[in-house]
Amino acid sequence: MSENGYIIEGRDLVKAYGTGRAQVRVLRGLNLAVARGEFVSVMGPSGCGKSTLLHVLGLITPADSGVVALDGEPAPDGEGGRAALRRERIGFVFQRFNLLNVLSAIDNVAISLRLRGQKLDGNVRHLFEWMGVAHVMRRRPAEMSIGEQQRVAVVRALAHRPAIVLADEPTGNLDSENAEALLALLVNLNRQFAQTIVMITHSPAAAAHADRVVTMRDGRILHATS
Amino acid sequence: MGNLPLANILRHKLRSVLSAVGIGIGICMLVTLSGLARGSLYEVADRWESVDAELIVYPRIWGDNVTTLSGVGLPDRRIVHLPEAHPDIVIDAVPAFLWRMELAGQDQLVVGVDSAAEAWKRLTGGRTLIRGRWCEQDVRADDGRTASQWLTETLLADEPDTTPPGESPRLPDWPETQPAGAPRHDAVLSMRHIQAQLRQRGGFELVIDARLADAGGYHVGQTVRAGNHDWRIVGVVPAGGLGRVFMPRRVAQFVFGSGDIRVSTLGFVKLRDGVEPGEAAARLTDATRQAVQVRQYRHMLEEKFGVMFRYVDMVNVIALVIAFLFIMVTLYTMVLQRTRDIAILKACGASNGFILRQVMGESLLLTAAGLVAGVGMSFLAAWGIETTRPLLTVTITWRWLVTAAGVAAVGAVASALYPAWRATRVDVAAALTLE
Numbered sequence: 073m074s075e076n077g078y079i080i081e082g083r084d085l086v087k088a089y090g091t092g093r094a095q096v097r098v099l100r101g102l103n104l105a106v107a108r109g110e111f112v113s114v115m116g117p118s119g120c121g122k123s124t125l126l127h128v129l130g131l132i133t134p135a136d137s138g139v140v141a142l143d144g145e146p147a148p149d150g151e152g153g154r155a156a157l158r159r160e161r162i163g164f165v166f167q168r169f170n171l172l173n174v175l176s177a178i179d180n181v182a183i184s185l186r187l188r189g190q191k192l193d194g195n196v197r198h199l200f201e202w203m204g205v206a207h208v209m210r211r212r213p214a215e216m217s218i219g220e221q222q223r224v225a226v227v228r229a230l231a232h233r234p235a236i237v238l239a240d241e242p243t244g245n246l247d248s249e250n251a252e253a254l255l256a257l258l259v260n261l262n263r264q265f266a267q268t269i270v271m272i273t274h275s276p277a278a279a280a281h282a283d284r285v286v287t288m289r290d291g292r293i294l295h296a297t298s
Numbered sequence: 299m300g301n302l303p304l305a306n307i308l309r310h311k312l313r314s315v316l317s318a319v320g321i322g323i324g325i326c327m328l329v330t331l332s333g334l335a336r337g338s339l340y341e342v343a344d345r346w347e348s349v350d351a352e353l354i355v356y357p358r359i360w361g362d363n364v365t366t367l368s369g370v371g372l373p374d375r376r377i378v379h380l381p382e383a384h385p386d387i388v389i390d391a392v393p394a395f396l397w398r399m400e401l402a403g404q405d406q407l408v409v410g411v412d413s414a415a416e417a418w419k420r421l422t423g424g425r426t427l428i429r430g431r432w433c434e435q436d437v438r439a440d441d442g443r444t445a446s447q448w449l450t451e452t453l454l455a456d457e458p459d460t461t462p463p464g465e466s467p468r469l470p471d472w473p474e475t476q477p478a479g480a481p482r483h484d485a486v487l488s489m490r491h492i493q494a495q496l497r498q499r500g501g502f503e504l505v506i507d508a509r510l511a512d513a514g515g516y517h518v519g520q521t522v523r524a525g526n527h528d529w530r531i532v533g534v535v536p537a538g539g540l541g542r543v544f545m546p547r548r549v550a551q552f553v554f555g556s557g558d559i560r561v562s563t564l565g566f567v568k569l570r571d572g573v574e575p576g577e578a579a580a581r582l583t584d585a586t587r588q589a590v591q592v593r594q595y596r597h598m599l600e601e602k603f604g605v606m607f608r609y610v611d612m613v614n615v616i617a618l619v620i621a622f623l624f625i626m627v628t629l630y631t632m633v634l635q636r637t638r639d640i641a642i643l644k645a646c647g648a649s650n651g652f653i654l655r656q657v658m659g660e661s662l663l664l665t666a667a668g669l670v671a672g673v674g675m676s677f678l679a680a681w682g683i684e685t686t687r688p689l690l691t692v693t694i695t696w697r698w699l700v701t702a703a704g705v706a707a708v709g710a711v712a713s714a715l716y717p718a719w720r721a722t723r724v725d726v727a728a729a730l731t732l733e
Contacts, residue, residue, distance in 0.1 A: 123727075123731060127726075127727045130645070132645055132726045132727050132730075133726070133727045151650075155644070155647050155648070155649055158645070158647040159646070159647025160647075162647075164645050164646070166645075170638065170641075170642045170730065172305075172642060173639075174305040174306050174309040175302065175305055179305070183643070183646075184646045187643070187646050187648050187652065188647065
């Protein structure tokens with residue numbers, strides 16, 4: 073636990089793509105801190121840097137400058153150390169679910185656990201039940217509805233009990249009914265298990281489920297509301 | 299838990315099958331061509347080693363490698379006197395006249411051997427006839443003499459062999475072989491007369507081995523044309539003896555040795571028990587006669603045809619390189635198509651080592667399937683070759699199967715290296731944001 077109580081922080085984050093005149097500065101000295109057990113939504117127009125922020129916080133992409141700290145500890149620069157932190161501390165939920173199509177639901181979760189040196193156990197089955205997808209455990213993604221696929225993706229993100237769940241437009245490809253169900257699950261997760269969640273979304277309705285909504289524009293935090 | 303490389307392979311069945319077949323063809327070429335080249339050669343070596351003798355003696359001038367020898371070589375006298383000259387080490391010495399005749403579509407080793415049972419037994423490795431009889435046992439001439447006896451008595455009766463050791467004996471004059479009243483120096487008539495004599499004395503008779511009989515569809519009693527003569531097949535012996543074709547030595551000497559029946563090609567020497575063959579060979583070697591161990595023949599073949607092995611091995615290497623280039627392209631394509639999956643794994647924290655192992659695993663699984671297919675195809679090819687060309691031998695040995703497996707494993711790893719490296723370089727953020 074960090075001294076300031078933040079489980080994840082981005083300090084003065086700068087990230088640009090391209091070079092010279094083609095360079096696009098996506099993050100421009102952005103600061104964001106998320107407390108343990110907090111559910112934060114990040115909103116903003118397309119191209120404002122939301123997904124890049126998530127990738128930088130999730131240690132997928134290194135920032136050009138600035139610091140990402142987990143529990144107050146700055147993340148290492150090397151890919152090896154960053155991958156290790158991703159394995160231990162972070163769970164991702166993506167807009168396109170990003171399940172491995174060649175594996176069944178249970179095997180998608182199992183391979184994620186194997187990366188973390190863990191094995192399938194009874195808790196995973198409970199998680200499938202809790203998410204309402206126990207009946208599709210043996211099915212491949214192509215044999216599931218999109219709602220089921222997204223809930224399986226959440227199971228995969230949670231199975232190793234990450235400190236933080238980073239969700240990138242998790243309801244973006246869902247119909248309103250499935251979106252609402254998923255958001256309810258995320259809220260329950262946050263309320264019941266004090267799971268820290270950072271969710272990128274375009275939808276004000278989805279964002280409204282969070283404890284705090286952060287609005288971005290042009291690579292910076294515009295304002296935050298609780 | 300699901301195995302990701304296996305799942306990926308099963309997901310793309312056609313591509314996987316084609317890849318495995320590609321490797322299989324390479325493996326099959328390696329095993330079959332090596333098996334064919336070495337099998338056919340070692341089958342010859344096995345046949346020479348089947349002879350019940352330890353040494354071969356031949357003219358020293360022929361050098362150290364006598365794998366392709368045939369025709370006139372060592373005077374009989376230099377062979378048959380060995381038991382008498384070296385009674386402490388030699389039990390028996392059998393002269394043999396070697397020649398080649400085309401039968402069943404390819405050249406066959408013809409062995410001219412004395413009609414004495416002991417000589418047949420020694421040169422056929424003790425094999426007994428499975429059909430028919432030995433040569434020269436159907437003598438229809440009034441005097442009852444066999445072709446060999448008649449040739450010997452007609453051509454050598456008044457001419458004791460006084461040729462110094464190491465020199466070729468002088469040919470007998472044609473007139474001695476002509477019937478009374480025939481025009482002198484009429485070689486054609488003379489040959490006709492001699493051939494008629496040989497024919498009625500069991501001279502133009504052959505014993506063939508079972509493999510040649512199968513390959514040529516030959517049977518006992520059949521007359522075949524070879525070496526400008528008609529021969530009657532009178533017996534079939536199990537395969538594995540020195541030659542595929544046996545005939546009376548005197549006839550072979552006369553017909554293929556320009557009429558000189560005092561010179562054979564070489565001699566096989568049976569040593570007494572306990573005699574060290576190397577030392578015996580040294581003792582029997584002199585200024586004009588070379589003695590080598592029968593078991594050296596295999597080494598001679600390897601030396602003589604080593605170039606062929608290198609050629610075959612080179613063809614195999616090319617086939618395998620092509621097969622594994624195919625695998626590399628396949629894996630590379632798969633990596634390009636699967637960047638999203640790789641990005642997912644990396645987002646979940648997969649290390650580069652894990653990604654590398656997945657690609658390697660896929661390559662090894664495809665190669666293992668290719669290996670199984672290749673070995674299966676090799677046995678099928680061997681069966682096909684030996685069925686359609688019964689005189690060819692394809693020897694598939696554990697050594698070559700293990701070699702093929704080793705080469706396949708190395709090839710699998712090598713061909714996966716670049717695609718695996720590319721997989722570790724996948725840009726996770728870019729791959730995951732691609733819509």
